[in-house]
Amino acid sequence: MSDTNQTYSISDLAREFEITPRSIRHYEDQKLITPKRNGSQRIYSKGDRVRLQLILRGKRIGFSLSEIREIIDMYDPTAGDEKQTEHLLRKIAERRVALHQQQQDIETMLTELDQLEQKLNQNIEA
Known part of the structure; x- marks a missing residue:
């Protein structure tokens, strides 16, 4: 499996970033991250992981979720x-x-x- 196809479970990300799965689900509810699903299981991509990292960094420096969304949504890789x-x-x-x-x-x-x-x-x- 190539590095760009790396996937993560909610528990993988929760453990890595020392947050609760509930927090990750909240960011998903807010449409800040959009994992794929396999039945009821969430499958997070490398891009979802990067977005989560940006969300948490934004929270640490005091940005609101709407400000974080605005900044993340501006990103256009092309x-x-x-x-x-x-x-x-x-x-x-x-x-x-x-x-x-x-x-x-x-x-x-x-x-x-x-x-x-x-x-x-x-x-x-x-």
């Missing part, structure tokens, strides 16, 4: 991946801005908590 790369770079920049804003918000909240804690401790000591 047209090259420049358009997808440019779109992904824009999405990364947007995500970076959002994360920096969250970081600033968290810093502000921590400062406010520190101030409140200090004030409460002063009230106890008084």
